[in-house]
Amino acid sequence: GENVEQHPSTLSVQEGDSAVIKCTYSDSASNYFPWYKQELGKGPQLIIDIRSNVGEKKDQRIAVTLNKTAKHFSLHITETQPEDSAVYFCAANSGGGADGLTFGKGTHLIIQP
């Protein structure tokens, strides 16, 4: 089955700086890579996703890059703000979104004022 590794487990950045979270996956058949943000006491919420037919996707301050050859993908958050503090999860799915997701262990992002 799929295995997703995520790092770092904790990331502390100054407000206004950029944050980068990296993930690797094992199943070359995986073709859907979402990123979820989880705030305390809430369920994960999708913030951005990418499919294997593109290498990069942006949405305002958030971007995701995908390297299929190396089987890794990254989340980039620019101009970080206090409300970006949360736990972020990467995930992979070989069913393109129709099957259950395999999640990384999460990154606790702390934005220092």
Added chain:
Amino acid sequence: DAGVIQSPRHEVTEMGQEVTLRCKPISGHNSLFWYRQTMMRGLELLIYFNNNVPIDDSGMPEDRFSAKMPNASFSTLKIQPSEPRDSAVYFCASSLAYTEAFFGQGTRLTVV
């Protein structure tokens, strides 16, 4: 839309008791997923349904766990008998095939 609705939000039960967690997916979604979240193991997929039919239950830890989806608007996850190591947050999620999965708020289960 109210989103994915889970109940109860919190459940405290004694070891050996039966626990039933409930989920109402988003109307129109045809896939439903049950996940378990713990500090040690992160988010684990337990089982998922497509059009009310269980497709993959390989993540269900033991025979003590069972899940049903009698119709498109309701699913249950049952643990019988419950054990302290079942303590976790259980999430239900739903999606329309090949699109984003929406998660509920979760049920925090504590087995004492």
